Amino acid sequence: MSEQVLVAEGVFTWPSDEPQLIGSHFPESGVTVFPRAGACPKTASRVAEDVLLPRRGTLWSWTIQGFPPKNPPYIGTESPKDFKPYGVGYIQLGDQVIVESRLTVSDPAQIEIGMEMEMVVVPFAIDAEGREVLTYAFAPVQHPENGANS
Amino acid sequence: MSDVAIVGIGIHPFGRHELSGMEQGAVAARAALADAGVEWSDVQYAFGGSSAAGNADTMVSMLGLTGLPFINVANGCATGGSALISGYNAIKAGAADLVMAIGFDKHPRGAFDPDPAAFGLEKWYGDTGLMLTTQFFGMKIQRYMHQYGITRSTLAKVAVKNFENGSKNENAWRRKPMSEDEVLNAAMLSEPLTQYMFCSPGEGGVALVLANADRAKEYTSKPVYLKSAVLRSRPFGSFEVFNSWLSPDRGDSPSVAAAKGAFEMAGVSPDEISFAQVQDTESGAEIMHMAETGLCADGDQERMIQMGETNLGGRLPINTDGGCLANGEPIGASGLRQVYESVLQLQGRAGARQVENASTAFTHVYGAPGISACTVLTV
Numbered sequence: 091m092s093e094q095v096l097v098a099e100g101v102f103t104w105p106s107d108e109p110q111l112i113g114s115h116f117p118e119s120g121v122t123v124f125p126r127a128g129a130c131p132k133t134a135s136r137v138a139e140d141v142l143l144p145r146r147g148t149l150w151s152w153t154i155q156g157f158p159p160k161n162p163p164y165i166g167t168e169s170p171k172d173f174k175p176y177g178v179g180y181i182q183l184g185d186q187v188i189v190e191s192r193l194t195v196s197d198p199a200q201i202e203i204g205m206e207m208e209m210v211v212v213p214f215a216i217d218a219e220g221r222e223v224l225t226y227a228f229a230p231v232q233h234p235e236n237g238a239n240s
Numbered sequence: 241m242s243d244v245a246i247v248g249i250g251i252h253p254f255g256r257h258e259l260s261g262m263e264q265g266a267v268a269a270r271a272a273l274a275d276a277g278v279e280w281s282d283v284q285y286a287f288g289g290s291s292a293a294g295n296a297d298t299m300v301s302m303l304g305l306t307g308l309p310f311i312n313v314a315n316g317c318a319t320g321g322s323a324l325i326s327g328y329n330a331i332k333a334g335a336a337d338l339v340m341a342i343g344f345d346k347h348p349r350g351a352f353d354p355d356p357a358a359f360g361l362e363k364w365y366g367d368t369g370l371m372l373t374t375q376f377f378g379m380k381i382q383r384y385m386h387q388y389g390i391t392r393s394t395l396a397k398v399a400v401k402n403f404e405n406g407s408k409n410e411n412a413w414r415r416k417p418m419s420e421d422e423v424l425n426a427a428m429l430s431e432p433l434t435q436y437m438f439c440s441p442g443e444g445g446v447a448l449v450l451a452n453a454d455r456a457k458e459y460t461s462k463p464v465y466l467k468s469a470v471l472r473s474r475p476f477g478s479f480e481v482f483n484s485w486l487s488p489d490r491g492d493s494p495s496v497a498a499a500k501g502a503f504e505m506a507g508v509s510p511d512e513i514s515f516a517q518v519q520d521t522e523s524g525a526e527i528m529h530m531a532e533t534g535l536c537a538d539g540d541q542e543r544m545i546q547m548g549e550t551n552l553g554g555r556l557p558i559n560t561d562g563g564c565l566a567n568g569e570p571i572g573a574s575g576l577r578q579v580y581e582s583v584l585q586l587q588g589r590a591g592a593r594q595v596e597n598a599s600t601a602f603t604h605v606y607g608a609p610g611i612s613a614c615t616v617l618t619v
């Protein structure tokens with residue numbers, strides 16, 4: 091396996107067998123945000139605590155990024171010919187928060203609003219030193235007992 | 241307080257041009273002055289802006305160093321609308337009787353490539369390929385289609401209508417009508433939106449001359465009255481461009497409050513509107529903005545658009561000049577283009593795309609990071 095590096099520290103727990111996104115919870119308002127923030131967008135309260143977000147949720151909306159994003163800000167360097175479209179979605183984590191994420195799937199036929207999703211950590215780019223850059227993503231939950239997506 | 245009238249309008253055609261963005265703005269400014277029959281030296285206050293084509297106030301070196309107060313405005317896609325609101329307020333406040341609002345722009349080809357830090361986001365958001373406005377539009381309409389039963393055919397019909405309207409507009413960029421199949425079968429940029437459902441960053445300029453309504457007849461025989469101009473930023477729970485998270489406690493878009501405020505200030509209800517310009521960054525945006533602005537209920541768009549009610553000749557024509565889809569999106573100019581088109585229509589000068597018996601118009605712009613500006617205009 092090639093060397094790996096995180097796209098940023100403090101966004102999700104890693105290394106871990108069960109990685110979780112790290113958000114902020116504002117006890118005064120009950121609002122949870124992702125990533126961490128210093129002030130509540132609802133009440134401006136600055137009393138915040140770190141919170142590890144649930145690993146599973148349901149797909150709230152989605153799209154497929156069909157063309158290579160401009161670099162910068164994107165750090166992927168694929169040529170338009172080699173670019174592979176990737177899914178992007180919002181995943182509702184219980185009644186806490188809806189987070190935006192890359193998806194591990196990019197075939198519209200495999201994606202529908204309401205499907206169960208789970209957080210994973212995946213490589214998405216190669217940096218200048220040849221290392222795989224890791225970020226979080228959400229994958230459809232596999233149910234091995236029936237061999238199909240939920 | 242004084243009422244506000246628009247007494248002169250000017251435009252530089254939208255599209256791709258040799259001229260700099262600011263020079264296009266100056267062309268529009270000279271045209272607006274000529275339309276009002278006034279000189280630059282008569283203008284007492286100016287507000288203007290661009291996103292990517294320089295500081296508007298440096299334009300005085302092209303128009304004349306008269307010493308007037310000229311304030312630069314920068315408010316994303318609502319830059320033009322914000323310049324207009326600033327001019328409106330200056331007249332209302334009695335600070336001036338003759339004001340220019342101006343917007344222009346010139347963007348490189350391809351999707352916008354904003355800097356995460358400029359939007360208060362961490363660098364990784366851009367690094368990982370989430371910093372694209374196109375994704376937001378895809379996901380907002382995807383959710384809306386799921387909730388309200390809007391079809392892909394209806395998405396396509398919005399683009400077909402706007403290109404048809406653009407074909408009747410000599411200042412539009414895309415003037416070739418397109419079939420529903422052509423729109424649906426174009427490259428898929430961001431599910432469910434194809435290439436021709438999106439507007440493209442472009443170039444152009446628009447200028448408006450505003451006057452104290454008491455003096456409007458000195459400049460034009462048919463003044464158009466700016467009955468209201470309202471800007472709002474996002475409330476908690478709205479769904480905007482570049483949100484890494486959303487609240488499950490869903491709230492309204494800023495367009496809801498801006499439109500409501502504009503209708504209330506004007507004393508006009510949405511069913512009195514003869515025609516409207518609503519921000520069509522892409523087909524889905526036009527559909528959702530119709531409901532957010534109160535022009536219809538959520539879900540009614542499917543029937544309205546399939547029946548052609550928003551076409552020229554329909555019950556409520558929308559984006560009569562072809563909107564952003566046919567004109568492109570020079571950020572600083574788009575909001576003022578909508579008002580320019582509304583004035584042309586209300587004065588009966590819209591030629592092949594003239595709406596019959598037009599008396600009351602509504603305009604709406606929306607932009608990052610969650611702002612909306614709306615106006616109501618009457619004759």
